[in-house]
Amino acid sequence: MVTRGFTRxxxxxxxxxxxxxxxxxxxxxxxxxxxxxxxxxLGDWSFTLKAGPRPVKRWTWAEFHALPQTxxxxxxxxxxxxxxxxxxxxxxxxxxxxxxxxxxxxxAYALAHSYDGYSTNVPVADLVGGKAMVATHYEGxxxxxxxxxxARLLVPxxxxxxxxxxxxxxxxxxxxxxxxxxxxxYHIYGDPWREQRYTGD
Amino acid sequence: MALxxxxxxxxxxxxxxxxxxxxxxxxxKSYFLRPQNWRAFRAGQHLDVILTAPDxxxxxxSYSVASEPELEGLYELVVERLEGGEVSAFFHDVAEAGDxxxxxGPFGGHFVWSGQDGGPLxxxxxxxxxxxxxxxxxxxxxxxxxxxxxxxxxxxxxxDVIFREELLARDAAGGNFTLLLNLSRDTARRPQDASRRIDxxxxxxxxxxxxxxxxxxxxxxxxxxxGNVTDRLLDLGLNPQTIRTERFGG
Numbered sequence: 001m002v003t004r005g006f007t008r009x010x011x012x013x014x015x016x017x018x019x020x021x022x023x024x025x026x027x028x029x030x031x032x033x034x035x036x037x038x039x040x041x042l043g044d045w046s047f048t049l050k051a052g053p054r055p056v057k058r059w060t061w062a063e064f065h066a067l068p069q070t071x072x073x074x075x076x077x078x079x080x081x082x083x084x085x086x087x088x089x090x091x092x093x094x095x096x097x098x099x100x101x102x103x104x105x106x107x108a109y110a111l112a113h114s115y116d117g118y119s120t121n122v123p124v125a126d127l128v129g130g131k132a133m134v135a136t137h138y139e140g141x142x143x144x145x146x147x148x149x150x151a152r153l154l155v156p157x158x159x160x161x162x163x164x165x166x167x168x169x170x171x172x173x174x175x176x177x178x179x180x181x182x183x184x185x186y187h188i189y190g191d192p193w194r195e196q197r198y199t200g201d
Numbered sequence: 202m203a204l205x206x207x208x209x210x211x212x213x214x215x216x217x218x219x220x221x222x223x224x225x226x227x228x229x230k231s232y233f234l235r236p237q238n239w240r241a242f243r244a245g246q247h248l249d250v251i252l253t254a255p256d257x258x259x260x261x262x263s264y265s266v267a268s269e270p271e272l273e274g275l276y277e278l279v280v281e282r283l284e285g286g287e288v289s290a291f292f293h294d295v296a297e298a299g300d301x302x303x304x305x306g307p308f309g310g311h312f313v314w315s316g317q318d319g320g321p322l323x324x325x326x327x328x329x330x331x332x333x334x335x336x337x338x339x340x341x342x343x344x345x346x347x348x349x350x351x352x353x354x355x356x357x358x359x360x361d362v363i364f365r366e367e368l369l370a371r372d373a374a375g376g377n378f379t380l381l382l383n384l385s386r387d388t389a390r391r392p393q394d395a396s397r398r399i400d401x402x403x404x405x406x407x408x409x410x411x412x413x414x415x416x417x418x419x420x421x422x423x424x425x426x427x428g429n430v431t432d433r434l435l436d437l438g439l440n441p442q443t444i445r446t447e448r449f450g451g
Binding site: 001002003007021023039081180199 | 216
């Protein structure tokens, strides 16, 4: 149904192959959170790989920065309808974390956990093969608190709620366990190109 | 449709008719939408609006529902005109009563309140961020709740206070509800109101009006507003797990 009197004004027209359905382009970097922005000092920061309840490997901030660092430039898509193109990140690929830990993914699913109690589920196939990283820098600068600093997950091919801010652990799970938003009406997988915004899409 | 009906938890798109439009402030209007199939919702949830251009291009935006779940058949959306806003410009410059638009929802399972969530209940709104808080306040009144509740609402000027007359009337009606206005670019009109940036002292004074820490705090507004308010609330010792936020984005 065409909406009477509505016409396109958005710049998305210039890049139709890069803007998923229902999204529009933004130049700024909106901030969305479910609660207050946590305060995480670098001295207290750590990141843990877990197989079920069992911690497999833990890195401090200094140890994390001794790992191979990767830069990537990616388009990101937020379920609240904005997309942002060519965002430059750096951090540690999940592949490199697994290699460093000497760990083959023990299950097909994972949950990312954050300092504020947030969690989100991502299939392991979407985390490996260079598809995802734990990002510590944006545009060459340490990642700002508002955007998930000190470190956030970056899974840019899924809606951005999957890229958990303030990440502190990645846990392999036997089943695909719904995370925070997935339990609150949002899609279990979240592919922007299939417009999987809400439960059952 | 058969597929939709078996996926019980899938919320389909539908058409809604703009039943009436009410001016709130110079930059804000309320739009009352009557959907083909009204869905019950929870106070604080948002509705997706879907506009379709003649070439098939779709623009989608989320707007908090400001009406209460008890207002069956309608959703009230509060739309502020944004510079360069593709959808807000349509609402303000084109939309008329009788027009049909696409909608989905309401959605959202976190920034929501119902009577059994209890209180004391602290609501903090900046600008049009008052919309979901209004739904919560109206719902609280509709169920006859007297849970101690404070709305600290920050607007630029007295004339930018959305729902001003209704809020003042609810404040005067008592029932354990207190309205505190903060006018960031105007002089306070009432002794209990303020006219500065929300700071730690203002929040401490607000919290002191409750006998105990709020059971839940809802903060909605711009990122700068929500960031400032929640940082100060953490400084004052509030448990972050009791604070729910919604920030305007994109």
